Amino acid sequence: MTYTADEMMTVSAARALRDGMTCFVGIGLPSSAANLARATHAPSLVLIYESGTIGAKPDRLPLSIGDGMLAETADAVVSVPEIFNYWLQPGRIDVGFLGAAQIDKFGNINTTVIGGDYGSPKVRLPGAGGAPEIAASCREVIVVVRQNHRSFVERVDFVTSVGYGSGRGDRERLGLTGAGPKKIITDLGVLEPDPETLEFTLTGLYPGVPVSAAKERTGWDLSIAADPEIIAAPTPAELDALRSFKHGAVSRAREQGATTNDHR
């Protein structure tokens, strides 16, 4: 079966989740991956969305974190102050699944501004959302992001969410309770922190992706693990599950458009 780079990335991210984990999920690629994991190898994965839905079991990809399907299928629905204060802050959640506009070699994430200065940026991004506290307080973090020169930078323009700061010891010094980013999963392969320096290093590549491509599409001098793993291609079962979600989401969007327009 042929597959796209985004499908490979989503499958790779899904495989990083183990059955029974509790997972704080952002919308977009992280949500696709978490739902794919639940549909395949991790049926008991507990999905937690920042809209306050705990243990949501959507049968299609939600269009946003406000999707009523998340509330209707959840084990519990709590308010927004509660999801952050009672559930995320104390470190109850195993893994936080984040996206990024820019990420640096220590896994710090920028989703705020790019270029110029803060007051008059070249690009104004959406901002922090729940990410700073997800990055601080989940037991560990996995980042899912497409890899290119603009997104993979030596130093982010703005630290919205802290990875390892400027290196070893920074998380402890800052009082961040979670362990920090354990993987960056891209459309080329997987990066993991060097055990000594905590600088992100290429440890895995998808089939057919050369090391040179990963180096070219990284804005810092990327270190390569001694023997990078070649990550298995998506199985037909993984691709089927992923594609059935996507089609479900599309047909649902059409139905929704029709239904709500009737009320106008």
Place this chain on the structure above:
Amino acid sequence: MAEIVSLAEAVERAIHDGDAVAMEGFTHLIPFAAGQEVIRQRRRDLTLIRMTPDLIYDQLIGAGCARKLIFSWGGNPGVGSLHRFRDAVEHSWPVPLEIEEHSHAGMANRYVAGASGIPFAVLRGYNGTDLYRLETLNGDSGPVPTIRPISCPFTGETLTAVSALRPDVAVIHAQRADRTGNVQLWGITGVQKEAVLASARSVVTVEEIVDELDPRPGAVVLPGWTVTFVARARGGAHPSYALGYSIRDNDYYVAWDAIARDRETFTRWLDEQVYAGRS
């Protein structure tokens, strides 16, 4: 006791030029009809407060209603950027927009402090982020006036204090109210209760007004004496979700990207869809 009035009257009496206005609804029950009524009544110099400024704030900002935005995530959920918001920040169109930004946890706690009647809330957050020290609009780098480190009086641990939000007006959309103005909302209830209790006044639009509010699991009830105005606005959350009444009109969110991308297209949309309409 809440007064039950038309949406136009509620907006006219509750929201004035220069007010700090919090329109809440965490991607569900977004008060679109009320927001568009504010545009129609051409309010100016508002400080708009909202955790997730999405299309409704893009519309208000593009229409020139806002002087300042206090927020934690500004985007078109599941689609992309808010082009009117970006144009205001990047190019000061149609007027300059001052921004004050937080994380979701920070904003949620600021509402909790406001609702609790205390000057600040405490959380573990912001450490190591640039949100703690922002360059201000005139280029000075300095601490953010609404975020401060605080030492725990019991353990000595350093935590983060965020100042309370005390809006002049909260605006929310709920599923139902009864004839005495008791309000009931359910599903994803976000931060609406805190926003209403933190604010001096409130406007609640509802899908329907009923004789009696039968209990719903997990519902938030705001007693009528905590609410200033209730207005019936069937479909008032469209194009967002109103659980039990309507689901997201995703085509609208997708179409908004092209409308908002261009100043002329947006201005035409405003004339045809908002100014020409009646509430």
